[in-house]
Amino acid sequence: MAITQVGVVGCGLMGSGIAEVAARSGYATVVREVSAELVTKGRGRIEKSTATAVEKGKLTAAQRQEILGRMRFTTAVEDLAGCDVVVEAATENPALKKELFAALDRACKPETILASNTSSIPIIELAAVTRRPEQVVGLHFFNPVPVMKLVEVVKTIRVGEAAIATARAFAESLGKRPILAKDRAGFVVNVLLVPYLLEAVRLVEQGVASPEDIDEGMRLGCGYPMGPLQLLDFVGIDTTFYIAEILFEEFKNPHYAPPTLLRQMTIAGLHGRKSGKGFYSY
Ligand code: CAA
Numbered sequence: 001m002a003i004t005q006v007g008v009v010g011c012g013l014m015g016s017g018i019a020e021v022a023a024r025s026g027y028a029t030v031v032r033e034v035s036a037e038l039v040t041k042g043r044g045r046i047e048k049s050t051a052t053a054v055e056k057g058k059l060t061a062a063q064r065q066e067i068l069g070r071m072r073f074t075t076a077v078e079d080l081a082g083c084d085v086v087v088e089a090a091t092e093n094p095a096l097k098k099e100l101f102a103a104l105d106r107a108c109k110p111e112t113i114l115a116s117n118t119s120s121i122p123i124i125e126l127a128a129v130t131r132r133p134e135q136v137v138g139l140h141f142f143n144p145v146p147v148m149k150l151v152e153v154v155k156t157i158r159v160g161e162a163a164i165a166t167a168r169a170f171a172e173s174l175g176k177r178p179i180l181a182k183d184r185a186g187f188v189v190n191v192l193l194v195p196y197l198l199e200a201v202r203l204v205e206q207g208v209a210s211p212e213d214i215d216e217g218m219r220l221g222c223g224y225p226m227g228p229l230q231l232l233d234f235v236g237i238d239t240t241f242y243i244a245e246i247l248f249e250e251f252k253n254p255h256y257a258p259p260t261l262l263r264q265m266t267i268a269g270l271h272g273r274k275s276g277k278g279f280y281s282y
Pocket of ligand 1: 049056119141142143144145146147148190225226231235
């Protein structure tokens with residue numbers, strides 16, 4: 001299937017990255033946020049990121065204008081009607097995502113492939129609220145989207161081979177490397193990554209080492225670009241907490257149980273970089 005127009009639902013950390021990469025890859029991109037205020041914030045994020053790319057000589061000012069010119073922002077789901085692929089990147093909340101998928105199914109043309117960037121919710125739960133489960137896939141990007149090369153393409157028990165082939169080709173057209181995963185909470189990467197991040201929080205809780213030393217341990221000892229607590233602040237304390245809850249619900253394995261400290265930081269608004277404070281201050 002030929003893709004010319006891409007929709008992105010949600011213009012937060014992930015959605016703005018996905019929208020930017022889509023527009024940079026030449027697609028007419030429609031971005032939907034829930035309010036005018038969030039549209040302004042999301043658009044600002046993309047303007048800033050593309051301005052940095054110009055400063056670094058990765059884009060010319062004219063290319064940046066072309067990219068921004070390919071993007072349209074809206075608060076109406078109906079404006080995504082003509083998109084060939086829609087990637088949903090809303091908050092990691094199953095009820096909210098189901099509502100969105102039902103709305104997207106009503107609004108979009110019959111051929112549209114509906115994809116979710118969820119990190120942990122089984123895609124079949126979203127497919128099941130639509131009349132097109134054979135066209136619903138997972139497309140899981142990684143933060144920062146313009147930099148990270150991976151996309152997990154998630155295959156449900158109802159999806160058609162054609163939709164999977166289109167999703168893979170779409171990921172490749174964005175300059176990404178797709179890997180295929182079965183539709184199980186956490187797919188591949190988060191099943192491995194989340195217990196590691198939670199264990200780092202437990203080390204802090206138990207006073208085994210300071211956040212700085214834990215991070216230095218993994219950076220210098222294992223060559224990771226960021227330590228686990230830095231990464232938690234980067235991904236979002238709240239986001240990781242929600243992912244852990246979903247994984248724990250699915251597997252009932254204590255490895256995935258969110259530690260008390262993570263829960264309390266989420267409640268307290270210590271969400272990491274985006275809120276100015278998490279394990280570190282920004
Ligand atoms: N947008 C665009 N480009 C960015 C960027 C952003 N937000 N952040 C960094 N970059 C680019 C920089 O421009 C720079 O490019 P050049 O080398 O071409 O100049 C390059 O990335 C490296 O950036 P920096 O030199 O500023 O900083 P760094 O070397 O410390 O790298 C990093 C930053 C790429 C984020 C690196 O620290 C890293 O890879 N961290 C780990 C990130 C990670 O693990 N992400 C996955 C999180 S899990 C997830 O997303 C899924 C989930 O479901 C939870």
